[in-house]
Amino acid sequence: MSMIAAFYSNKSLLITGATGFLGKVLMEKLFRTSPHLKVIYILVRPKSGQTLQERVFQILNSKLFEKVKEVCPNVHEKIRPISADLNQRDFAISKEDMQELLSCTNIIFHCAATVRFDAHLREAVQLNVTATQQLLLMASQMPKLEAFIHISTAFSNCNLSRIDEVIYPCPVEPRKIIDSMEWLDDSIIDEITPKLIGDRPNTYTYTKALGEIVVQQESGNLNVAIVRPSIVGATWQEPFPGWVDNVNGPSGLIIATGKGFLRSIKATPMAVADVIPVDTVVNLTIAVGWYTAVHRPKSTLIYHSTSGNLNPCNWHKMGLHVLATMEKIPFESAFRRPNADFTTNNFTTQYWNAVSHRAPAIIYDFYLRLTGRKPRMLKLMNRLLRTISMLEYFINHSWEWSTNNTEMLLSELSPEDQRVFNFDVRQLNWLEYIENYVLGVKKYLLKEDLAGIPKAKQHLKRLRNIHYLFNTALFLIIWRLLIARSQIARNIWFFIVSFCYKFISYFRASSTLKI
Numbered sequence: 001m002s003m004i005a006a007f008y009s010n011k012s013l014l015i016t017g018a019t020g021f022l023g024k025v026l027m028e029k030l031f032r033t034s035p036h037l038k039v040i041y042i043l044v045r046p047k048s049g050q051t052l053q054e055r056v057f058q059i060l061n062s063k064l065f066e067k068v069k070e071v072c073p074n075v076h077e078k079i080r081p082i083s084a085d086l087n088q089r090d091f092a093i094s095k096e097d098m099q100e101l102l103s104c105t106n107i108i109f110h111c112a113a114t115v116r117f118d119a120h121l122r123e124a125v126q127l128n129v130t131a132t133q134q135l136l137l138m139a140s141q142m143p144k145l146e147a148f149i150h151i152s153t154a155f156s157n158c159n160l161s162r163i164d165e166v167i168y169p170c171p172v173e174p175r176k177i178i179d180s181m182e183w184l185d186d187s188i189i190d191e192i193t194p195k196l197i198g199d200r201p202n203t204y205t206y207t208k209a210l211g212e213i214v215v216q217q218e219s220g221n222l223n224v225a226i227v228r229p230s231i232v233g234a235t236w237q238e239p240f241p242g243w244v245d246n247v248n249g250p251s252g253l254i255i256a257t258g259k260g261f262l263r264s265i266k267a268t269p270m271a272v273a274d275v276i277p278v279d280t281v282v283n284l285t286i287a288v289g290w291y292t293a294v295h296r297p298k299s300t301l302i303y304h305s306t307s308g309n310l311n312p313c314n315w316h317k318m319g320l321h322v323l324a325t326m327e328k329i330p331f332e333s334a335f336r337r338p339n340a341d342f343t344t345n346n347f348t349t350q351y352w353n354a355v356s357h358r359a360p361a362i363i364y365d366f367y368l369r370l371t372g373r374k375p376r377m378l379k380l381m382n383r384l385l386r387t388i389s390m391l392e393y394f395i396n397h398s399w400e401w402s403t404n405n406t407e408m409l410l411s412e413l414s415p416e417d418q419r420v421f422n423f424d425v426r427q428l429n430w431l432e433y434i435e436n437y438v439l440g441v442k443k444y445l446l447k448e449d450l451a452g453i454p455k456a457k458q459h460l461k462r463l464r465n466i467h468y469l470f471n472t473a474l475f476l477i478i479w480r481l482l483i484a485r486s487q488i489a490r491n492i493w494f495f496i497v498s499f500c501y502k503f504i505s506y507f508r509a510s511s512t513l514k515i
């Protein structure tokens with residue numbers, strides 16, 4: 001029997017960000033391994049015209065939760081959605097709900113965040129720092145609380161190249177930043193943002209670092225721990241391989257590559273691609289919840305959920321694996337054949353962006369116009385290039401994360417727990433993982449039927465022929481223009497033609513002689 005699964009039985013948990021990528025996988029695993037847990041409170045806001053109940057219904061009826069419904073048929077009774085907006089004071093939670101949360105919660109998993117790289121500093125501070133502070137205040141009023149687990153990111157200190165499982169200070173105290181956001185207007189915030197974030201690439205990583213300091217400073221007597229995942233990817237094993245439901249991080253780039261939009265990218269091929277499967281992160285998080293509650297470490301422990309130092313894979317290898325998989329499992333209706341070259345400096349990046357990305361988009365838009373349709377490809381391409389430019393920082397640097405606490409925790413688990421809550425990334429086979437990832441993107445994100453693979457392959461063949469035809473036509477046109485204008489080109493042309501003529505004559509003569 002798993003000790004960790006038994007620990008969560010009969011417990012009341014509170015999860016923020018449960019409707020997000022990581023939160024859903026966390027809920028799924030908790031229900032599947034501890035079907036006797038009492039309740040999971042989730043803080044949810046109404047969104048896209050859906051009520052809380054509709055959002056929960058949609059999650060429970062997704063493929064991700066199919067296995068849960070077998071082991072825990074009354075799962076819908078065990079999820080208690082609480083209307084909350086983490087941007088509001090007291091999260092806009094009703095008095096009754098707040099009372100219930102305060103008196104019943106045993107463990108908190110704080111996953112909610114804005115993960116956008118372009119979030120305005122005010123918005124990022126509100127969600128990633130102030131909301132964490134408020135949640136800690138709530139937690140301090142919970143008599144039954146056993147552990148508070150905060151999800152941060154391994155990139156919160158990405159301005160350093162070697163990162164230990166410790167909290168690093170920031171030059172300006174989070175409390176001062178929180179206060180200043182209340183009275184500074186947007187234009188001043190815009191002006192000071194670059195100075196505050198310093199050598200970090202965006203407000204996301206900066207505010208996640210501030211969030212960690214808040215956890216350390218304001219946790220009082222609570223048992224707290226921080227989990228820092230790196231680049232979270234599709235599931236490795238559970239509940240089934242390759243599950244993913246948003247385009248963040250690598251998933252969007254896999255789509256862009258498979259559909260033939262992304263053909264080159266500025267990346268350091270030998271830099272470590274620190275991707276970590278979402279189920280590995282979730283297993284570690286659940287184990288951390290158990291360990292923090294049961295062992296009550298004296299200080300706040302940080303756990304890195306990274307792959308680089310235990311099972312490294314670089315971007316070059318990953319790119320090759322992705323492309324090789326796309327040969328076998330192509331995506332439907334690709335714009336061009338999947339291919340991806342690495343560029344290493346700004347000049348070649350600009351050149352290939354013009355030649356490989358914008359030029360084909362302009363030609364395609366011209367074709368759309370000719371056929372009476374609205375041009376859209378250049379706009380789409382420009383948005384993609386903007387997105388890529390924001391991700392570039394992470395594929396052009398390498399980091400070394402120590403994983404002492406994570407390895408210590410693994411050694412503390414019973415063999416059964418190591419199996420049920422496996423977060424040993426050394427067992428990950430990258431080739432197999434990437435194949436399942438690409439397949440998962442096709443099935444769960446693009447919702448493409450596998451029966452369409454032969455047609456997709458046919459389409460790629462057609463694109464290859466168009467590519468050859470286009471290149472031949474282009475070559476002939478350029479050559480014709482050159483011959484018309486340059487004596488050197490004419491001389492070369494006559495030389496080639498006479499050489500071919502002589503070669504053919506010699507070949508004919510020798511074959512006649514043999515007869």
Ligand SMILES: CCCCCCCCCCCCCCCCCCCCCCCCCCCC(=O)SCCNC(=O)CCNC(=O)[C@H](O)C(C)(C)COP(=O)(O)OP(=O)(O)OC[C@H]1O[C@@H](n2cnc3c(N)ncnc32)[C@H](O)[C@@H]1OP(=O)(O)O
Pocket residue numbers: 115116117118153154155230231232233247248249250251252253254256257265267275315318319320322323340380383384386387390391394395434437
């Ligand atoms: C095992 C996987 C291997 C991966 C290999 C990749 C496959 C390529 C093979 C080819 C070989 C080349 C290999 C090169 C290396 C690949 C790089 C791999 C990824 C590196 C990712 C680094 C992430 C670092 C993570 C740090 C960890 C964290 O803690 S944060 C969590 C992650 N957060 C994010 O990822 C958020 C990033 N997104 C944003 O901030 C915003 O989306 C935006 C600011 C970029 C854009 O915002 P905008 O308002 O314009 O609109 P939005 O609605 O959000 O999206 C606009 C359009 O862009 C598309 N989109 C969004 N994200 C991505 C994406 N990651 N990749 C591609 N496209 C993306 C989105 O669909 C929208 O499309 P349209 O509607 O059609 O315009």
Ligand SMILES: NC(=O)C1=CN([C@@H]2O[C@H](COP(=O)(O)OP(=O)(O)OC[C@H]3O[C@@H](n4cnc5c(N)ncnc54)[C@H](OP(=O)(O)O)[C@@H]3O)[C@@H](O)[C@H]2O)C=CC1
Pocket residue numbers: 016017018019020021022023043044045047084085086087110111112113114115127151152153154208228229230231232233246248249
């Ligand atoms: N994905 C990754 O690559 C990585 C993620 N992380 C961390 O993991 C955690 C989870 O990330 P991930 O699941 O990918 O992110 P998602 O963007 O998928 O999910 C974010 C969650 O936060 C919720 N949320 C956002 N704003 C509010 C609000 N105002 N009130 C209530 N809820 C809100 C969202 O709710 P809603 O559905 O209503 O929008 C959603 O449930 C984050 O802390 C992130 O920093 C760390 C490293 C890498």
